[in-house]
Amino acid sequence: MKKKKTALLLVPALALGVAVLTSGPAFAATGDASYQGTLDSINGSKGSGTFSIKVSGDQATVTETVSGLAETFSGNPYPHVQHIHIGAKGVCPTPAADTNGDGVISTTEGLPSYGAIGTTLSTSGDTSPAAGTDLKVAGMGGSFTYNRTFTLDAATAASLKAGTAVVVVHGLDPTTLTKAAQDAKSDLVPSLPLAATSPALCGSLKASQANMPKGGVQTGGGSTSSGADTGLLALGAGFLVAAGGAVIVRRRLAARG
Amino acid sequence: MLPAPQVARVVGPILTASEPTQINIPAIGVHSVLMQLGQNPDGTVQTPSLDEASPAGWYTGSPTPGAIGPSVILGHVDSRVEGRTVFYRLGDMRPGDEVLVTRADATVAVFVVDRVEEYPKDNFPQFTVYGNIDHAGLRLITCGGQFNKTTRTYPDNVVVYASLVSSHAA
Numbered sequence: 047m048k049k050k051k052t053a054l055l056l057v058p059a060l061a062l063g064v065a066v067l068t069s070g071p072a073f074a075a076t077g078d079a080s081y082q083g084t085l086d087s088i089n090g091s092k093g094s095g096t097f098s099i100k101v102s103g104d105q106a107t108v109t110e111t112v113s114g115l116a117e118t119f120s121g122n123p124y125p126h127v128q129h130i131h132i133g134a135k136g137v138c139p140t141p142a143a144d145t146n147g148d149g150v151i152s153t154t155e156g157l158p159s160y161g162a163i164g165t166t167l168s169t170s171g172d173t174s175p176a177a178g179t180d181l182k183v184a185g186m187g188g189s190f191t192y193n194r195t196f197t198l199d200a201a202t203a204a205s206l207k208a209g210t211a212v213v214v215v216h217g218l219d220p221t222t223l224t225k226a227a228q229d230a231k232s233d234l235v236p237s238l239p240l241a242a243t244s245p246a247l248c249g250s251l252k253a254s255q256a257n258m259p260k261g262g263v264q265t266g267g268g269s270t271s272s273g274a275d276t277g278l279l280a281l282g283a284g285f286l287v288a289a290g291g292a293v294i295v296r297r298r299l300a301a302r303g
Numbered sequence: 304m305l306p307a308p309q310v311a312r313v314v315g316p317i318l319t320a321s322e323p324t325q326i327n328i329p330a331i332g333v334h335s336v337l338m339q340l341g342q343n344p345d346g347t348v349q350t351p352s353l354d355e356a357s358p359a360g361w362y363t364g365s366p367t368p369g370a371i372g373p374s375v376i377l378g379h380v381d382s383r384v385e386g387r388t389v390f391y392r393l394g395d396m397r398p399g400d401e402v403l404v405t406r407a408d409a410t411v412a413v414f415v416v417d418r419v420e421e422y423p424k425d426n427f428p429q430f431t432v433y434g435n436i437d438h439a440g441l442r443l444i445t446c447g448g449q450f451n452k453t454t455r456t457y458p459d460n461v462v463v464y465a466s467l468v469s470s471h472a473a
Contacts, residue, residue: 082430096429096430254435255365256365256373258430258433259342260429261429262424262427263444264350264424264446265378265380265390265457
């Protein structure tokens with residue numbers, strides 16, 4: 047009994063901390079799932095992007111940002127069809143996948159790596175494989191954000207869980223290709239050039255380690271106004287503004303106390 | 304059904320999951336118990352109350368400190384009532400500084416700072432901060448930049464990135 051009392055006395059501060067808890071449901075306990083991947087350049091595209099998908103029941107919410115892709119096609123915003131491919135190795139193809147040697151990994155040549163279309167990431171309407179080459183519901187232009195909630199089919203859901211889902215964003219700038227590849231027809235839609243349907247970005251989706259919250263963090267009340275050390279630092283010349291808005295601390299102006 | 308896959312490559316030490324109870328940062332004099340923080344209904348991360356002597360808090364949607372992935376600990380830079388608060392000096396941290404997190408399993412996870420960055424809240428790089436990684440990482444987050452007296456907010460977030468290097472008994 048005495049021992050127990052001592053133990054209790056040791057943790058008053060901790061107990062106080064626990065007493066004010068207003069924690070949300072633990073990530074693992076909600077039954078929801080979240081997957082993510084970075085979208086990396088393929089076939090020499092200059093693009094990049096990030097992709098996350100939260101699954102709650104049969105509803106999936108995608109948050110995607112893409113930049114650096116081909117901007118125009120015949121004078122109009124370039125339609126970048128995009129899909130979640132499923133059911134194969136769950137990886138992005140390497141240059142070895144270019145079996146016909148034309149310098150482009152076509153969508154077909156990539157299939158052994160990432161599999162067939164499970165979900166079309168269309169901007170409206172049908173999200174099934176049937177909408178896979180509908181240019182009207184593609185991501186438009188060189189940079190776009192895609193945020194959509196839709197009903198997730200069972201096959202894509204299973205592939206996400208198995209870690210074999212891969213996002214592929216299609217559509218290359220033809221001027222970056224060899225002459226032969228520029229003249230080649232699409233392996234999917236013969237009326238289109240090969241460039242239009244070939245992969246430009248690829249990212250394997252894996253279970254998220256952290257359930258990504260939205261936006262920044264409101265961690266200041268202002269009682270010290272501009273007095274915070276971080277504020278003083280920001281006023282000085284000790285920051286380098288990098289592309290994308292990140293400010294990197296190169297050296298500290300304030301001496302360490 | 305196959306289990307959810309983990310990131311294939313793992314760099315450095317990894318601890319089994321155990322919830323954090325306390326954080327100590329000798330370099331900036333931080334000694335705080337840790338509360339637990341979830342998400343607000345709008346999907347943003349909860350923060351401790353501004354009107355209390357608030358401790359720092361672990362974001363329960365992130366891995367426990369020492370487990371693989373980006374473990375997130377938040378603290379206010381200041382409050383309305385108390386002046387300087389727990390993470391007031393976070394922006395003073397520099398690479399090599401130690402961060403000690405005590406866990407419920409009576410281990411102390413020892414992290415070393417890799418880098419300190421500052422981001423505008425309206426252009427917060429979620430994947431960089433919260434995205435999957437190949438090691439047991441820690442992100443300490445507070446507010447930064449010039450306080451806006453009209454909106455009573457700071458425009459930026461300061462994020463300290465650290466990696467697990469070792470652990471010992473508490």
